[in-house]
Amino acid sequence: MRTRVLKINDVESDCSAILEAARLIQGGEVVAFPTETVYGLGANALDATAVQKIFEAKGRPGDNPLIVHISKRQDVDRLVRELPPAASTLMERFWPGPLTLILKKSHLIPDTVTAGLDTVAIRMPRHPVALRLIEYSGVPIAAPSANRSGHTSPTTAQHVLDDLDGRIPLILDGGKCQVGLESTVLDMTAEVPTILRPGGITYEMLTEVLGQVRVDASALKPLKEGQPVKSPGMKYAHYAPHAQVVVVRGELDQMVERINALAEEYIKQGMKVGILATHETKDYYKEGKVLVLGSRTQPAVMASNLFSALRQFDDLGVDVVFAEWIETKDEGLAIMNRMLRAAAFRVIDA
Ligand code: TXA
């Protein structure tokens, strides 16, 4: 299969490309498209056969459910059995945007989408191309991130092409994703709304609206053997670049010192070393290929650069990446959730 890439500069003047993508969705095909978080690989969420093609293209395990994307608030009503008032409040406050709500599903949602769960994940993305594509398709669009399963999520059309060239018919290129990390997944069926995956809508923002919010233990810890899995996506090795990632935790100067020592040691052994630094520390590294996430005072900016930095290390062919720990407040929680998974939870205390 040849994969075409259509550039969308403006949803009005490039509407014919979006229409073409919508026709593919209606015809039961998959299409990659930009959202404000990461690129998604979409199919008609009400068509089990179409959704199956997403799993095939990604090589995704069938027990990992998908997020259903909608373009209008009313679209939720027929997709769920119950709508808690707190969920409506959140939709009003944060949609369109990087917040996914877990709700009790209606019979319209095929089991393939939810991996047999009784709940469904729903979000309204903020990206104009995504909204227009859903609208033109006339159906809700099920979409995981548009990467090969287990790899780093794509934040540009080129990332999607690198992973899925020849496996999907079309990519809509809407430029670089602004948020850069996947949406916050919030379970609204739990007694206290629970963050299953931290993202751009932060714990702090949700607490301000809801009062009480929980963060699932899996956010910063690996799942233990036999522990019940609330969000199946969190149990797989994830976001992994080809290099081995090691997170170094401690005070700023101690982290720098330890990373310099580790870099020296590995380089001596003939390894190619990458360092994932911040604006505050970048000038203190002596060796290795240093990439900068951003300033520690702007966690949202650091979040938006994480995945592209991990992919850049792949392009540079490094064998090992030493990454600085980031404080887990605001977007920092989502950064460390992804970084720890990319590192398969290898953490060294400085
Ligand atoms: O920002 C995003 O959310 C992106 C863009 C494309 O919208 N999508 C995305 O999808 O990240 P995916 O498939 O990579 O991640 C979906 C996450 C997984 O961790 C999955 O386990 C969880 O949502 N999930 C989906 N349905 C669920 C459900 N019913 N209960 C619990 N977790 C669910």
Ligand code: MG
């Ligand atoms: Mg994903």
